[in-house]
Amino acid sequence: MNCDSSETNRLLERVSEGDGQALELLLGRYRQRLRRMVAVRLDQRLRKRIDPSDVIQETYLEASARLTTYLRAPSMPFFLWLRFLTGQKLVTLHRHHLGVQMRAAGQEVALGQGLVPGASSAAMAAHFVNQDTRPSEAAIREELKERVQNGLESLSPLDREVLALRHFEQLSRSEIAAVLGVSEAAAGKRYIRALEKLKQILGRFEGDVP
Structure with a gap:
């Protein structure tokens, strides 16, 4: 299943050829969409301590490091892959700051792509x-x-x-x-x-x- 636009696919092709500018354009396309995800999933207790922009920036650093592996065998559309990484980052942050409170409260939900904060x-x-x-x-x-x-x-x-x-x-x-x-x-x-x-x-x- 490919939910990515033709423009995203063109940028991915350029990225695979080593075009660094294309990577910046590619990640920029999804920043606002990921901000909405973080806004609705970041625990209220952490909103004064964690900036959503920092969550996305950390996700993008990880995505850049793992991009070659992703491009070799994409397991999901690119945006959903970024969203998956963002969800993992949020789970890690929540568990680090809230510990057992996060799991005990049942605030993580299991979807088809794995655990994310509810x-x-x-x-x-x-x-x-x-x-x-x-x-x-x-x-x-x-x-x-x-x-x-x-x-x-x-x-x-x-x-x-x-x-x-x-x-x-x-x-x-x-x-x-x-x-x-x-x-x-x-x-x-x-x-x-x-x-x-x-x-x-x-x-x-x-x-x-x-």
């Missing part, structure tokens, strides 16, 4: 709740955010993951299927079911949730 319900709730309210409505907004967060936490981990992959990381259906290790049809059905459950949870907040 999507943060708090970050997801903040996305859904309208942030453009007046200061006088701040207390109401925070209460609403908490209720939405509780609703999201009532979903199964896989349902939350599917929603995070589509709405927060903005992965395509083919990319979601590859991440979950299922067919595109199965990924589509899982997304629709998860979205319906989320709509039921958020239905009572109509007008407050975009």
Whole structure:
């Protein structure tokens, strides 16, 4: 399965020929997408200590070191490979800083590509709740955010993951299927079911949730 664009494939070909500028262009294409991944998966307790840009930079250093091996026998599309490395980096950081708290809380989820930190319900709730309210409505907004967060936490981990992959990381259906290790049809059905459950949870907040 190849989810990469023709431009990405052209850049990969140039990289394989030793073009360093092509590598910079290639990695630059995915920086924002990976920032979204880190934003929804970095534990709230670490947000003041760890800069998402540093996570991505460390991932890119590792990707550069392992690129020759990847190009020799690509096991997944290039972006998903970068995403996989980013997920590994996040797991390592979480375990280093949080130790047994990370595993004991069940905050890692096993997807088709391996363990990743689960999507943060708090970050997801903040996305859904309208942030453009007046200061006088701040207390109401925070209460609403908490209720939405509780609703999201009532979903199964896989349902939350599917929603995070589509709405927060903005992965395509083919990319979601590859991440979950299922067919595109199965990924589509899982997304629709998860979205319906989320709509039921958020239905009572109509007008407050975009």
